[in-house]
Amino acid sequence: MDWSDVRVFLAIARSGSLGAAAKQLGVSHPTVGRRLQVLEQSSGQPIFLRTTQGLVLTDSGEKLLSLAQEMEQSALAIERRLAGDSAQPEGVLRISSADWFACYVLAPVLNELGRRYPLIVPEVIAGHRLFDLARRDADIAFRIVPFTEPDIVHRKLTTLSYGLYAAVGSPDPEPQGEGVGLITMSIAQSHYPDVQWLQRRYPLARTVFTSSSRTVQAQMCAQGQGVAVLPRVLGDQLTALRLIDPHEPPPGRDIWMGYHQDMRQMDSLRALADLASSMIGSQEGR
Secondary structure (H helix, E strand, O other), X not given: OOHHHHHHHHHHHHHOOHHHHHHHHOXXXXXXXXXXXXHHHHHOOOOEEEEOOEEEEOHHHHHHHHHHHHHHHHHHHHHHHHHHOOOOOOXXXXXXXXXXXXXXXXXXXXXXXXXXXXXXXXXXXXXXXXXXXXXXXXXXXXXXXXXXXXXXXXXXXXXXXXXXXXXXXXXXXXOXXXXXXXEEOOHHHOOOXXXXXXXXXXXXXXXXXXXXXXXHHHHHHHOOOOEEEEEHHHHOOOOOEXXXXXXXXXXXXXXXXXXXXXXXXXXXXXXXXXXXXXXXXXXXXX
8 A cells, every 4th residue: 555545544434424535635526436436346345334324344444543543643643754854945835823823923924925935825824724734734823822742843923912892882771781782702612711801891782793703792792792802913003993991991802923843844834933932923902
């Protein structure tokens, strides 16, 4: 079994279908089917069971899975090493961050990166998903959640201030929040400190809108749907919003930057990490 066979096997095992595996690998559905047939013929026994829920690993497939994952880790380590050996800062640099952070914090950094290193092509993957840096789902990540994964080089860049916002022209909320609409993070992020702070501040208010996107929250707040806690770097930029009671702000959030240790020699990554440290690191408390 060569590396291309392993990639097909892992894609099917993780997705549970030939179609999804084909999409992940960027090949046709029949191609994946043929490769699976060859794999099972060479092994002399079925690797997957065909069920109504999709393809499920047999006992033989489960044994093969652990070996395939070890081979994958070795192949990915080679890829990371090769990426780190580039003589010039160039090529695609995959960056993971929240949408608002990319727009209002990272954008000036990326602009300066392009000015200094025009051959680097940043690819920003905006969202809240925590990407697997060991598998190179992204080369570098910026997030509010500290990194706990092994082999990840990480550091706190800064602490950003948050504020409570309402639409311009709207009245101040009642002290207990009677009749106030709350715009908050989605249920999956309901444990965030700012969500809990907002609910404690206005115990009689009602949640009227939720989103995992701070940018979407800001737009709904500007439409007059309710009040929202937003990063100051976002909320202060929007003329349709006004800051409520800046003397009692919600809790701020730390911003962390991380990348896999094998990527430390990647010139384009080092260039971005150095710029982010100098430019974002100077925004403490903003």
